[in-house]
Amino acid sequence: MKNRFIERLWISREVRLAIIVAILGAVGAVACAAGDWKIGIAVLGVAAAMVAAFYFAVVRPARIPHDAVLVIRLAGPIEEDVTRSPLDQIMRRGGLSLDHLRYALESAAIDNDVRAIVVEIAGFGAGLATAHEMHRLMRVAQQGGKRVIALLRGDDAGLREYLVAAGAGEIVANPDTMLTMLGVATGGVFLKNALDKLKIQAQTLQWKEYKGAAETLGRDTMSPAVRESMEAIVADWEKILVEAIASSRKLSHERARELIAAGFVTAKFAVENKLIDREGYIEDLRAEFDPESKRKAFVSLARYRRHAIFRRERGRRARIALVHASGPVISGDAPATGEYISGVATAAQLDRASRDDQVKAIVFRVNSPGGSAVGSDLVWRAVREAQGRGKPVVVSMGDVAGSGGYYVAAGADAIVAEPATITGSIGVVYAKFNLGNLLSELGVHFDFVKSAPISDALSFARAMTDAELAQLNETVGHLYAAFTAKVAEGRKLSPEQAEAVAKGRIWSGLAAKERGLIDELGGLSTAVAIARDRAHIAPDRRHQLVTYRGERRWLDFRGSSAEASTAWTTRAAASALGIPTRWAPAMLELLIRGGVMLLCPFIEL
Template sequence: MKRFIVGLFAWFGFVVVLVIGAGVGLWWWWAGMRDDEARIPDPAVLSLRLKHRPAEDSLEDPWLRFALRDRPSMRDLVDALDRAAADPRVKVLVADLGETDLGLAQAQELRQAVARFRRAGKPTVAFADSFGEVGTSNAGYYLATAFDQIWLQASGDVSMVGLSIEGVFVRGLLDRLGIEPQIGQRKEFKNAMSPATDTAFTPPVREMLEALARSLFDQVTADIASDRRIDAAILRRAVNNAPHDSAAARQIGLVDRIGYWDEARAEARRLAGADAETVTVARYLNRAGRPNRHGTTVALIHGSGPIVRGGGDRDPLFGHGTLGADPLVRAFDDASGDRNVAAILFRIDSPGGSYVASDTIWRAVMRARERGKPVVVSMGNVAASGGYFVAAPADRIVAQPGTLTGSIGVVFGKLVAKDLAESIGITFDRVRIGEHAGMWSASRPFTPAERAKVEQSLDRVYDDFTAKVAQGRQRSREQIEAAAKGRVWTGAQAHEFGLVDALGGYQTALDEVRKLLKLPAEAPLAIRVYPKEKDSFGLLYDLLLDGEETWWGGAIARLGLLVRLAQRAQPWAERLDELQATLATESLQLPRLETRY
């Protein structure tokens, strides 16, 4: 016992030293970083290296942004490019896109930001050691085509081989194991649980996916052909003959220069002028500050991840986790109750989730509007099923052409493992009070009466979903039904059906805010994130105590943190979470599909 107590005090001492050391180090960095804006070199080259998929949640605390400088958020990237476009000290943009991991909508948003930078009369240089190595990298190449110059390492390839959407089906495995899926859905396009119920795409789902693939592919090829000034027929042949080595890619016109990263940076400095220095996105934002700091106040609320009831499990450092209804409701209540806030920008990147949680968030959006706060939704890579449910009551909805949205439908049920259990000698017995007690148990199938209850619930949820979309979109139920049935649409397709109002990203959404507030087109806006994030010390405190009120509770909870860190290293953990959430709730969920473009 004595050794245990000594160990605990030793651990506490280590934590104290760690916090003090981190604080001193951060203060030292802060003192150097906050001299003044003049420390931005003039002339400067803004340097961007995308090694991780940008998170949607944005960090305001400059220490956290510095600590995660290699993981900029989407807002960081867009803000840096827009601020630099108007900064006379920044002359050129250079970007390393060789390991870029972007969703299509994110790539489109960054392409638009690069285009605004170019319209300011500033050159742009993109580099990749390879656009795909034994794999595809269309997202990186797609973004690169928005730049003036594309550099490719001599040993690299342009692996723009087209687009495929692939589903994995486990119904055959479940049958062999003796597991029976009892799943209901509304309607024929709603395939969130299709991997468990089918062995291949059903005809309606195949029709939907083929239309999605064609829409996405047409968007990408049209933009590339326009920016690279390549005939569309030549580009299609290039796709069908891909991958291309560097020499072939240059001959076709897919890239401009062959060289290494240091040579591309040297070219960017040459374009910027004598004595030009490079500055990273993180350092530039910390020194120059974000745009949209002064003017009419607009609350920015992020909604990222699968939607769940309660508090959810958000990770402000790594962007992983679930979207809890409770903190989002508090954010809307705080923003709508703030007299200084004129409007709310709701950024959604969610495949959906719990129907009940989605309905809770829907009400929060409605309450904000009832309090006189206009709400504009900006969609990220995906805002489908429950993600569209929570967007529907907004005044305006903005999506990228490549956003995946819609999926107005519902699916839920259970997997029955009775035969599997009995095959390995496991039996079940029960005591029951209530006609339908145990109906959700995996040890037995639904009775006919219980199955009828499930069907009634599916109809009720679907009717409520479509009714609320019709109300929010100010359209008839018949019009919404034509776009519903669980069908997923690209943003471009959804725009044709009236499910979204405009195509674009953050800047387009802010333009919609100005229109609703009847402000001039260039009126300044001050963006304020809700809920107010903890600063770096508050976040460190939370991480150390893990929600406990005592240091010894936090020390014990470190085991939980280690488990979560291990989960972050396992992409399959996210898939298991999604499957569990889908089965455990009345699910407004988009299916997981492997999309390679």
């Protein structure tokens, strides 16, 4: 009752400013009436300056024309959350944030000032799960009465780009845009033969048979078990694409299945087969909405966000914390560039959110292929401690939340994933490189003084013996048992049920829902709704989603601009491995360092 009473007493920024200005005006008037003109004019000047600053810094940037057209450009990487240093913000540098896109589309869907949404698509770096979420957000806006138009304007548009476009009511493509409708394929890179030629021996252990990450170093092809899991993923992804495209483009499932594997097709072919509505250019759309070419109706994503925040973020509301964890999990020193999850830093963010008395629940957004076992465990423990403080934790999974990415989520109160999310991979791998033969060829030799025969077991100068590997395998087995036990505890499964869904196997969100590894299918908004329910926030009470981030320094150049500074060799390796470029530095460091890893196999559409 007390909180609701305080909420009713909330005073808007405008009213608070008006009160302060009125007080300053009264003081200035009294001073002038008393003959103290300098003080009076100074006080009145301060009042006028406050009004002017509020108008030019807050009100004017948030104004948009009536019947505005929101223009969103999808090009380049789409990051979960763009964390920029103050210097980056001043210089207006930064990538495209999924959080910003989500917020803008959800706001525009119910905004009477927006009559249409135009989404320009020119190739973007995101997975199928992200594309599917964008597709749904656009369909919701369309179903809410907004005119939603997608414009394919890149040199080519693959299935991910087309899935996003299919969420619009109208699809327009540049006449020279080629649609690459190549169906669904996935796989990984295998390095054993290359390592053999370099005289490098990779000794790997895996728990268990489906744990495909170790096969990258130890095999030349997929094992039958990993192929089985990949075939299931491909089948689920095809099902997701067929259902979404058939529904949005009013095609039969059979015809949609044929068209997503039509190959390399022209925009003309796409029109004739109802994949798109017409050929055209952005200038055609501008002329349609703004025949007089005044350009006042078109609103950018950044400008619209200012408008939406000004209009929507008002009043005292229940606070829900949002913590992002994106990239490979690390436990030690951070790589020089790229995106990663620091076990220590992410645990600290969860701890800070859980200790905030105003926070009613925590939404934990995870987009990670896993990595360090210790780093993952630190985050898992922080989730459990947050729950111990009475804060429900709901996980929202992105494109991938596998192995260590699933470990950090396993203890949450509820888990939400997209149908196309890659998750599970409950298993452990170990890798060690023997460079002795290569270095010997180069004339490099080693000599050790040891207290025991095993003392140099971790040296890259020699391979481990069978006895050493057997002992290590037993230890890795204990880590696997601890991992599956945490899954069984968090998901309320019996040990036998947990083992049946573990064994290192990856699952799509669809399959994970059927097996109890997640609770609901959906995006971040679904996770927020569950968090509200778990925190017993009344249906008629509004909430505020507050992002808890690590501290950034003024001269910190890491973050959104990191991808641009990544060496071309790293970008090439990322492309070969099928991982986001911004994840490559941390991922390559994990692989080179070796040791125990909770790492998901690399797959991409």
